[in-house]
Amino acid sequence: MKRRLFILLLAMILGVQGMGGFTVNATDIPEDCETIEFDKRYWAEPGETYWYKFEAPAPKCVFTDMQIDPVGDYFYGWDVTSHRYYDENGNELGTISSTNDPDVSEWTEFEAGKTYYIKVTALSEGTFYTLSPVREKEPAADTENEGYKGKKSLELTEENVDKFFPGNTNTKWDVYTVTDSFTVGAENEIVSTDYFVLPYKVCFDDSSLVVNKRPTTYSSIDYTAQTSWDVLSSFEKKPYAAKENIAEGEYVQAANHYAYVMDGEAAAAVRSYKVYVPAGKRIELAEDGYFYPLSINERFTDVSASAWYTEAISWAAENKIMNGMGEDKFSPATPLTRAQFVMILANIEGADLSVYKDVQSFSDVPKGRWYSAAVEWAKDKGVTSGVSDDRFAPNDPVTRQQLARFLCTYAELRNIEMPAGADLSSFKDENQIADWAKDSMSVAVASGLVTGMTETTLAPRKEATRAQISLIIKRFYEGYLRAVTPSVEMGNYLLEGGSCGYSFYDELITLSGKDNPHVLYIGMSCTDPTEGWGAIKSEMCTWRGCTTDILLLEDLPTDTARQKIEAADIIYVTGGNSRMLLERLRRYGTDALIRKAAAEGTVMSGSSAGAICFGAYGTSGIRDDRFENIYGTGCVDVIVCPHGNEAKRVEEMKRLILKDATLVGVAIDFACLEISGGSYRIYTEEGYHKPGVAVKFRNVDGVVVAEDINSMEWRPLDELYN
Numbered sequence: 001m002k003r004r005l006f007i008l009l010l011a012m013i014l015g016v017q018g019m020g021g022f023t024v025n026a027t028d029i030p031e032d033c034e035t036i037e038f039d040k041r042y043w044a045e046p047g048e049t050y051w052y053k054f055e056a057p058a059p060k061c062v063f064t065d066m067q068i069d070p071v072g073d074y075f076y077g078w079d080v081t082s083h084r085y086y087d088e089n090g091n092e093l094g095t096i097s098s099t100n101d102p103d104v105s106e107w108t109e110f111e112a113g114k115t116y117y118i119k120v121t122a123l124s125e126g127t128f129y130t131l132s133p134v135r136e137k138e139p140a141a142d143t144e145n146e147g148y149k150g151k152k153s154l155e156l157t158e159e160n161v162d163k164f165f166p167g168n169t170n171t172k173w174d175v176y177t178v179t180d181s182f183t184v185g186a187e188n189e190i191v192s193t194d195y196f197v198l199p200y201k202v203c204f205d206d207s208s209l210v211v212n213k214r215p216t217t218y219s220s221i222d223y224t225a226q227t228s229w230d231v232l233s234s235f236e237k238k239p240y241a242a243k244e245n246i247a248e249g250e251y252v253q254a255a256n257h258y259a260y261v262m263d264g265e266a267a268a269a270v271r272s273y274k275v276y277v278p279a280g281k282r283i284e285l286a287e288d289g290y291f292y293p294l295s296i297n298e299r300f301t302d303v304s305a306s307a308w309y310t311e312a313i314s315w316a317a318e319n320k321i322m323n324g325m326g327e328d329k330f331s332p333a334t335p336l337t338r339a340q341f342v343m344i345l346a347n348i349e350g351a352d353l354s355v356y357k358d359v360q361s362f363s364d365v366p367k368g369r370w371y372s373a374a375v376e377w378a379k380d381k382g383v384t385s386g387v388s389d390d391r392f393a394p395n396d397p398v399t400r401q402q403l404a405r406f407l408c409t410y411a412e413l414r415n416i417e418m419p420a421g422a423d424l425s426s427f428k429d430e431n432q433i434a435d436w437a438k439d440s441m442s443v444a445v446a447s448g449l450v451t452g453m454t455e456t457t458l459a460p461r462k463e464a465t466r467a468q469i470s471l472i473i474k475r476f477y478e479g480y481l482r483a484v485t486p487s488v489e490m491g492n493y494l495l496e497g498g499s500c501g502y503s504f505y506d507e508l509i510t511l512s513g514k515d516n517p518h519v520l521y522i523g524m525s526c527t528d529p530t531e532g533w534g535a536i537k538s539e540m541c542t543w544r545g546c547t548t549d550i551l552l553l554e555d556l557p558t559d560t561a562r563q564k565i566e567a568a569d570i571i572y573v574t575g576g577n578s579r580m581l582l583e584r585l586r587r588y589g590t591d592a593l594i595r596k597a598a599a600e601g602t603v604m605s606g607s608s609a610g611a612i613c614f615g616a617y618g619t620s621g622i623r624d625d626r627f628e629n630i631y632g633t634g635c636v637d638v639i640v641c642p643h644g645n646e647a648k649r650v651e652e653m654k655r656l657i658l659k660d661a662t663l664v665g666v667a668i669d670f671a672c673l674e675i676s677g678g679s680y681r682i683y684t685e686e687g688y689h690k691p692g693v694a695v696k697f698r699n700v701d702g703v704v705v706a707e708d709i710n711s712m713e714w715r716p717l718d719e720l721y722n
Contacts, residue, residue: 027090029117036118039132039220043583044122046527052118056110057133057218057260086117096131112217112260126527128579133218133260153179154285160320163276164592165203166631167616167663171595173203173276176283184211184261184269196253196275196291198283201662203276209259211269219259221273280320300330307332309467316470321347321477325466332467339371339394340466341403344473345383345410346374348481353377362392369394383409401437401460403469404444407476416480422446426456433460449475482678490717491598491635493675494683495611497642497668500692501685504672505539508570509546511603511676517569519548524584525576525609529553532574546570556588565593568602575608575642578620578630582613591633598635608642611673615640617663619653627652636675637721639665644693654697654704661699664721669693671710679714696720 029051036042036052044050084092085108096108096118110116120129158175184190190209196202207221257271275291277283282294296314297305303313309332316322317330321344325331346353353373360367365375375392378384383406386392398406411418421442424430433441441460444450449472453459464472492511496504509517519540523529533550540546549568555561565571571594573581585591594613598604604614612618615632619641622628627649629639641653644667653665666673671692672683684692694710709720 027086027092027119029086029090033117036131038218039130041583042120042129043580043587044120044127044129046122046126048122050120050122052120052131053115054118054131055115055217056112084119086119088115088117090117126577126580128583133220133258151181152285152289154283154291155179156282157274160279161276164595164634165205165276167634167660168201168203169616169634169637170201170278171634172279174279174281176275176277178273178275178285180271182269182271184267190257190259190261192257192271194255194257194289194291196255196283198253198291198293200278200281202253202278202283204255205274205276207257207259207271207273209257209261209269209271211261212267216259216261219257219271221258222256223253280318282318299328300324301328303330303332307467309471312471312474313467315474321473322466322470330466332465332470334466335397335463336466336469337395338392338398338402339369339375341398341406341469342378342384343371343374344469345406346377348410348473348477349377351377356380361390362386363390365392365394381413383413397463398469399461400450400458400464401433401441403464403472404440404450404460405437407449407472408440408443411480414481418443418480419446424458427452427458428456429458429460433458447479449479490678491675492601492603492677493598493614493636493673494603494605495614495636495640495642495668495673496605496607497611497640497644497672497693498608498670499690500671500683501688502539503685504683505544507672507674507683508572508603508605509544511674512569514569516545516547517603518567519546519570519572520564520568521548521550522571522573522581522610523550523576524553525574525578525581527580536572536574540572551590553584556584556590561588561590562593565590565597565602568597570603570605571597573604573606573610573613575606575610578609578612578618579622581609582630582632585613585633594633595635604635611640611642611668617656618642619649619656619665621646621649629653629656636673637664638673639663639697640673641665641667642669644669644695650697657697657699657704658702661702663699665697666709666720667693667695667697675717678717680717680720681712681714682710683712684710 033051033053036054038054038057042050085094085096086092093116094108118131120127155177156174157177161173161175162171163173164171178194204221204223207219209216209219255273255275257273259271261269275283282299283291284294284298286292295305296310296317297303299317300313303310313322313330313332317324325334351374356373356376358367359376359380360372361376361379365372371394375384375394379386379392384392387396408418421439422445424433424438424442424445437460441450441458445452445458450458453462494504494508494511508519509515519536521533521536523532526532529552530550533548537548541548549564551561551564555564582591585594594604598614606613609618609620612620612630613632614635616634616637617629617639618632619627619639620630621643625648629652632640639653639656641649643649650667653667657663657665668682669692670684670688670690671694673694674681674683682692682694692710694708696707696709697704698707699705
């Protein structure tokens, strides 16, 4: 009730008007107005004024400085400070409602298809804002799939796309397009839901609805995810019998569609949207209209579900390390070529092969072949020197002794410590190993990567099949590479939930592994980004001998931002306004530069808003003891909840966990969440005058469960995420 009264009073004060309201003297509208995107978050810098235009997508819109949030049957936000909207002649028409609840405020009426203009003026704290069409009720769950059976189609349209979605640390996706044909009735609003029963997250984007061969005015798509056991129990229609028993760990994701149709009569319609699946994963549309993982034997018709190599091939394909040999063939018994093997190593490395496209070092590796750049990368890095000075023999089958040599030279490139070589005298064909391969074969046997063909034979010159290689590469990756493979989740972080003492800065230096590291200060959460830099220079330079630099607003749209981020050993992000911080970083793609630096080992640190910055989400304070879950840069796959002693803040974090059961939240105060080398702990200064707080929250069958994780002992990072 207090919330409704507040919005009602605010609406009365600001004079919220509909189309029949007053007008004032015409205003000159800039000719180069940007078109505002619906349901997109925007940030206005303090004191700045912005103009936008839009074509009304529906008779009603809401304009808010919060992400539109469903409460009961209606959607609420918070009024944007100092904004007006105008007609095409510059006549002021009033302000746009921030809620679509008719009991609180009259809805702002628009003429569908007509162009309007918005003026946003930010005060001293800046303004965050979103324009959304009114939805008179939350899209209902569609347990009968709207009778669309047999009318949907699913097609893989793009691979290995780099795209960041809020709340996801993964940024590499394969893209499917779902197309759905049906007949639309006379209702102007259309809602529907598609269900995805998968053991991993997918994302949705680019929803469109075409009626009578022309696009509708507005179409959108959003996402929910819950555990299978919770969601399926409420469905009237279960997945068909062959898929009935959903494995533990899988969950249902719902793609909720909303569209406004202006035709107002029955017509042929086609809806389409994109599904972003983690790169290498495959999905299928089943007979019941649900979407499921595509099993490896369905993906490759020549891979049996029970073969000894099936798991390894599935792993290699899903991680985009090995591809099939055709549309639906893997060819497990076919020998692997030398060209294919160096491509596998390049895939594991995530190598940028574009820099080698115009290089030719071997006479038998012409430029422009699918493997040419991978061969040049391998030569440049010392992984191979070819079979002679000017030949690589790309199409020759790779032998067992050659693959051992390849693996050992690659391990040297990655500074991986392999075990001491094994005694091979028990193998009667030891003398068949070439001199250049003896050390490598000895190490490969000692590490378990290569085993004997029999108890007494190694067959070093025998060709290795694609199935054998998939198993060897899986052993190599899981046994030696996984712990050192660059990834955002395996980076180095010190995220402070509230002051934990002066040793914070000493621990940063320890994490960097350098005596005098270079620190980049990011103060984008303050109106003046230089505020607080003096204190950091005092702590890190005067007292600890480091060097520092600062990221400025004028750096963001230039290459200077990249140069400063790449030069840093430690990036420190200060506390303050989380919204301001993250919107500034996203505007020019600086958040992507930060993720890249994190993946390459730069120490990432911050306090309060600075800690929120690195999470998939963070729980942030906004006005009058209210909180929201704002998405971060996606470096650490948790909801970061600083100042975890604040009960209302924790409750807001728990609300998001109930909505998306895949998320884990960590509330911290007077302590740091420290992550390094695939492990984590809760760091606090010994003897500090306030006790540290660290609690993990997760969704267990629809109930949020808390677990005290306040310990200085290092634990596997998987334990935090699971």
